[in-house]
Amino acid sequence: MGNYQISSDVLPTLADFSLPEELGFGEVKVPIMYRADFANGEWQTAELTPYGNIELDPAAKVLHYAQEVFEGLKAYKVGDGRPNFFRPLENLKRMNRSAERMCMIEIPEDIYMDGISLMTAYSEPFIPNGSGKSLYLRPFLIGTRSNLGMGVSDTFTFMVIASPSTIYHAGHMKIQIEREACRAARGGTGAAKTGGNYAAALQSAQNVQRRGYDQSLWLDPVEMKYIEELSGMNFFILQNGELHTPVLNGSFLAGITRDSILALARHQGLTVIERDIPIQEVLTGIQSSAVSEIFACGTAAIVSPVSLIADADGTTYEVQKVDELAATLRQSLLAIQERREADPYLWTAEVDGSYYSEK
Ligand SMILES: Cc1ncc(COP(=O)(O)O)c(C=O)c1O
Structure with missing residues (x-):
């Protein structure tokens, strides 16, 4: 103390x-x-x-x-x-x-x-x-x-x-790919939780909301080709039954929910892959049903399903399944967070009783 x-x-x-x-x-x-x-x-x-x-x-x-x-x-x-x-x-x-x-x-x-x-x-x-x-x-x-x-x-x-x-009720999110702006440069401050990154995201958020979407989907700032994250959540896809998420690369945030979801999914027997994920592969995958489910995660909303991805040119891609694996993972994680289920990872900690002594 x-x-x-x-x-x-x-x-x-x-x-x-x-x-x-x-x-x-x-x-x-x-x-x-x-x-x-x-x-x-x-x-x-x-x-x-x-x-x-x-x-x-x-x-x-x-x-x-x-x-x-x-x-x-x-x-x-x-x-x-x-x-x-x-x-x-x-x-x-x-x-x-x-x-x-x-x-x-x-x-x-x-x-x-x-x-x-x-x-x-x-x-x-x-x-x-x-x-x-x-x-x-x-x-x-x-x-x-x-x-x-x-x-x-x-x-x-x-x-x-x-x-x-x-x-935080993000609902079934409809997200739009941000093809022009970058949230954070490689070598910049994207991996830090600092206000400037959020300020840089505001204009894009405003633009996509005007078009009726919930959030921007950020691409890598070097090639504008690989998926990074949403403005306040990390990104996952279920592809051919495997769970894929962008590998940490220094230009987006290492989410603690992301890390927890990876552990839970592995524990549930899912194959989990962290890699560079090209946006084009996801769009093609949605069309062929190889990508069957998409969700995002973060402290506020825990796990939120994505129901649709829109491209900047107006093309839309509807995701086949919404909130199936996402719901299972959300419930498992929330049960641990709320101490309703066993916590084999020792993730939760009670407030130390000594902080009450002066009340
Ligand atoms: C930009 C960004 N990405 C991802 C996340 C998810 O991180 P966490 O799971 O630690 O809340 C957040 C929220 O903190 C965020 O602001």
């Missing part, structure tokens, strides 16, 4: 809070937040406080040069016992890989665990306990040094905010 204090306003603030009827995903925020600052070469005492605006110098690096990284993970409270996380240290590892890429300070494990654990322990009365519901946690790190020169920050703020949420 690191060094932290709990503001005396936290408990009264929580006592005044109640959950609205409709939660949605990421809409409602619990009225507290965790913050740890790095200044003068060291981490300062962290604090759990009421949720509120933060003050930033207008010249802060994050505002001009997008020096920031973030994560998304869930705490579940479906079974008995204390709320539990799902593979929380994988998110920390990825966050620190992202931070390294963005020339930011490494977040120590105790500061990160304090942040997500305090937020979860103090928010426990507001964690919805229906299946698929959770407390979505959003840790993030920003560069705060206030000079306008292009360069790295030496002061940082790490925070955790949280949102009681229902599962």
Whole structure:
């Protein structure tokens, strides 16, 4: 455990809070937040406080040069016992890989665990306990040094905010291949969870939504030939009974759900192949039924089926099966995440009881 204090306003603030009827995903925020600052070469005492605006110098690096990284993970409270996380240290590892890429300070494990654990322990009365519901946690790190020169920050703020949420309902997704724009260049920041990648995806998202589709399907930025990912989910196809997903190549995100799905599918006896997947092969495969099912996965939606792929020229390809294997994998994964089934992989971890002691 690191060094932290709990503001005396936290408990009264929580006592005044109640959950609205409709939660949605990421809409409602619990009225507290965790913050740890790095200044003068060291981490300062962290604090759990009421949720509120933060003050930033207008010249802060994050505002001009997008020096920031973030994560998304869930705490579940479906079974008995204390709320539990799902593979929380994988998110920390990825966050620190992202931070390294963005020339930011490494977040120590105790500061990160304090942040997500305090937020979860103090928010426990507001964690919805229906299946698929959770407390979505959003840790993030920003560069705060206030000079306008292009360069790295030496002061940082790490925070955790949280949102009681229902599962993100992506529905049966209709996606459009993005043939013009790139989300992230090879050698760029695609493998980091940093805001700039998401900003780069906005225009394409807007364009495909105007055409009536749900999401853009990103291709590799070098040849515009191989599938990479969706803007917030990794991509899978069922081809001739085998499960295929793009091999990690440094220009898209190594999803923790992706990794978990690969393990579950192998365990269920499926052949699993990570490789470069040409988009043309998928389109031809849909037509010949060699590709029978397509889905995407990520923390928010877990596993979401794709029912149709549209090309930029307007041609559409309807997928033969929708939400068959995807539904099986979603149910298996969710049962582990919610601790309704055995967890042979040791993926879940209860919030440590000591975080409750000061309440
Ligand atoms: C760009 C991108 N790809 C993939 C994913 C899926 O990653 P994970 O399964 O770790 O949530 C996410 C979500 O975090 C994402 O933002």
